[in-house]
Amino acid sequence: MEIIRHLSKEELADLVIQSDERSLRETFEALPTWGRAAAERNEEFWQNQRSAVWSRISSAEHRSSRRLPILAWALAVATIAASGWLLSRPSVVQPQQVRVDPDHELLMEVERVVQIDGPVALEPAALLAEEMVQELPAKHSQNHKKEPSHEN
């Protein structure tokens, strides 16, 4: 009992087969003869079978050789149709996306400012204009304070 517990499935199968082969020895020894006898046919049968196989082979080859040009034609038609469709498609021009480089933009701005720098004779006028611009928001805020409230 202890030995059987340690046997693997395969070893157990081996034991069962060996035991059955011993008890059924006569049957197993006779089986090849029975099989051969049962499947025995006369020479004409084997010859006819070979002829039938060759006949089936030639008809299968004939079928496949007939199928080959059909397949080739189908492939050619499909290729022509696909290329026709591709050529007839209206060419849609993709709008080119303009990418703005902020560094480049800044550089251009600086250059523009440097290049449009006004003549020296106009410098006082420019300063006056600057002062006026600076005074304008201050005055505006004072006037705003003096205005009476409409809410009251």
Added chain:
Amino acid sequence: MDTILTTVLTRLAAEQVEEISAEKFDEIMRQHQRRVYRVIFLLVRDRDAADNLTQECFLRAYLKRATFRGECRIETWLLRIAVNLTRDHGKSRRVSFWKRLVGLEQGEEGGAEPRQYPAPGLSAEHTLLVREELAAVWNALSSLSPQQRTIFFLRYEEEMSLAQIASLLDLAVGSVKSQLARATGKLREMKEKQWK
């Protein structure tokens, strides 16, 4: 060096394809048709079906002969095709059985029973005895799966080794052994009932 190697390999490949020419295939068929037919017949138990499936087996082998690269013996390759065909045949027969059962198809009665097979060269008595013995074995194994029956017949009727059977059926040797043990067990049970 590379050129020589390429030439040799090309020649070898060409020889392999040339190995199974039409003439060669006819010779292969002569050599193996009896065995292929016998294995199929023992598995399907029908002479006409066995003849038809043997033809189909050689047809497939011929059409796929370019795929045979000599990894196994040509006989093993043919028997593998034959066993696959009998498996498909069994499936279609089961479908046909259910169709007959629900009245979708008209079929012969008792299709599972072995047909008469007068064996030439044997006496009438011997033929009868062989038929009875084989029918008893078939009946004992009828409750087994098709694969177990296939393993049984390949082992004891075709006298193939367990390794050969495993290679043919693409199974592990251990699996072949356990399925064979089930088949021999069934046959032993049947014999024990007979003896009682």
